[in-house]
Amino acid sequence: MEGPHLGWWTQFRPPHPAPPTCALRRARPARMRILTAGRGKNTSPERREDGIDSFSMASAATRKSLLRARVMDLVTSTAILPLLLGCVGVFSLFKLLQWLRARAYVRNAVVVVTGATSGLGRECARVFHAAGAKLVLCGRNAEALEELTRELAASQATKVQTHKPCTVTFDLAEPGAIVGAAAEILQCFGYVDVLINNAGISYRGTVVDTSLDVDKRVMETNYFGPVALTKALLPSMIRRRQGHVVAISSIQGKISVPFRSAYAASKHATQAFFDCLRAEVEQHDIEVTVVSPGYIHTNLSLNAVTADGSKYGVMDETTARGRSPSQVARDVLAAVGKKKKDVVLADAAPSLAVYLRTLAPRLFFSLMASRARKERKPKHC
Ligand SMILES: NC(=O)C1=CN([C@@H]2O[C@H](COP(=O)(O)OP(=O)(O)OC[C@H]3O[C@@H](n4cnc5c(N)ncnc54)[C@H](OP(=O)(O)O)[C@@H]3O)[C@@H](O)[C@H]2O)C=CC1
Numbered sequence: 001m002e003g004p005h006l007g008w009w010t011q012f013r014p015p016h017p018a019p020p021t022c023a024l025r026r027a028r029p030a031r032m033r034i035l036t037a038g039r040g041k042n043t044s045p046e047r048r049e050d051g052i053d054s055f056s057m058a059s060a061a062t063r064k065s066l067l068r069a070r071v072m073d074l075v076t077s078t079a080i081l082p083l084l085l086g087c088v089g090v091f092s093l094f095k096l097l098q099w100l101r102a103r104a105y106v107r108n109a110v111v112v113v114t115g116a117t118s119g120l121g122r123e124c125a126r127v128f129h130a131a132g133a134k135l136v137l138c139g140r141n142a143e144a145l146e147e148l149t150r151e152l153a154a155s156q157a158t159k160v161q162t163h164k165p166c167t168v169t170f171d172l173a174e175p176g177a178i179v180g181a182a183a184e185i186l187q188c189f190g191y192v193d194v195l196i197n198n199a200g201i202s203y204r205g206t207v208v209d210t211s212l213d214v215d216k217r218v219m220e221t222n223y224f225g226p227v228a229l230t231k232a233l234l235p236s237m238i239r240r241r242q243g244h245v246v247a248i249s250s251i252q253g254k255i256s257v258p259f260r261s262a263y264a265a266s267k268h269a270t271q272a273f274f275d276c277l278r279a280e281v282e283q284h285d286i287e288v289t290v291v292s293p294g295y296i297h298t299n300l301s302l303n304a305v306t307a308d309g310s311k312y313g314v315m316d317e318t319t320a321r322g323r324s325p326s327q328v329a330r331d332v333l334a335a336v337g338k339k340k341k342d343v344v345l346a347d348a349a350p351s352l353a354v355y356l357r358t359l360a361p362r363l364f365f366s367l368m369a370s371r372a373r374k375e376r377k378p379k380h381c
């Protein structure tokens with residue numbers, strides 16, 4: 001007998017419902033087995049007490065559905081496992097091919113890294129060198145560049161053939177230095193395959209207190225310098241119909257947080273410029289990748305400038321708790337190898353904040369205002 005609570009749907013039940021497959025029947029919870037006991041006695045394929053197999057008693061239609069159920073059982077028990085293993089195999093093969101292609105892309109490629117003397121730039125130099133790239137290391141400090149070159153030349157923990165890097169010393173914030181530096185870069189190996197615009201400087205201060213010179217300095221280093229260098233190297237890439245420009249931006253190129261006006265503005269400008277460039281140079285087969293990391297454990301906060309242009313000189317907790325620069329450098333290598341166009345390398349909250357800024361701007365702005373109120377109290381403002 002059916003319980004009253006089961007009654008309403010039974011009138012829609014087909015006259016000869018297909019019995020559940022073995023797998024399903026096994027999975028059916030005990031409560032349901034009790035509720036359905038006594039129902040559909042004629043259609044149950046189980047052996048009754050009098051020993052008569054209900055299969056042999058069933059009508060033609062029921063037999064057909066029983067047969068279908070048994071075939072399904074067979075298919076699921078025999079085909080699903082090989083099918084699953086096949087999918088895993090194809091996926092692994094695809095990933096392996098992708099990895100091999102990415103590795104081949106950077107092997108023997110001429111890769112320019114700006115800001116190679118510290119943090120993410122130095123780690124990029126290490127991972128691209130180990131991947132077989134011909135490096136042009138750029139920075140302001142010639143001695144630090146030479147030291148890194150010696151370190152890389154001495155390192156042998158790689159199976160691919162490595163190359164001795166070339167170094168070029170210049171200041172990205174000096175507009176007059178860029179054209180000469182680009183010529184020097186081109187002289188190193190004769191051409192450039194990948195330009196990684198990594199060098200940058202951060203900032204701490206209020207808009208009200210910050211001198212315009214500081215805004216300009218941050219923009220020169222983070223925006224106009226990389227833009228000038230890219231423009232200087234682009235014609236040779238276009239001539240060869242080959243090249244890849246990478247901009248190390250920041251999650252602050254997508255969202256703006258208080259007391260970072262100059263830095264966030266420079267990174268937003270970077271995102272915009274390189275997005276435009278990507279669209280324009282696609283016809284010349286040139287790739288553009290914008291990378292937007294969250295906090296990385298580097299010297300960025302130590303080297304940041306403040307409202308009056310002096311050095312901030314503090315290792316912020318957020319920076320100290322940031323991702324390891326070597327991991328981020330490996331992610332940059334992977335992004336370049338896969339010719340990714342836009343990559344965010346940040347934790348969940350900043351990544352979600354990017355969507356919040358677009359989908360619920362009022363909420364995002366009030367969160368930022370409350371962040372400003374909290375941060376204003378203890379320090380630097
Ligand atoms: N650390 C972080 O939390 C994050 C960093 N980023 C970005 O990563 C990039 C690398 O920064 P990171 O490694 O963290 O910081 P670091 O301060 O450790 O390194 C910055 C590098 O940029 C170089 N640089 C600074 N100013 C100039 C200049 N005027 N001309 C030439 N080179 C210059 C520095 O050279 P020098 O040694 O001579 O000072 C140094 O090599 C930056 O673009 C930064 O905005 C993005 C998101 C998060």
Ligand SMILES: CCCCCCCCCCCCCCCC(=O)OCC(=O)COP(=O)(O)O
Nearest residue numbers: 202203250251252293294295349350352353356
């Ligand atoms: C739907 C839920 C969404 C939750 C979102 C809550 C809002 C969270 C705000 C997060 C702000 C994150 C700021 C991240 C800043 C950052 O990672 O910057 C990277 C840098 O470039 C570091 O530079 P800095 O000089 O500022 O150290």
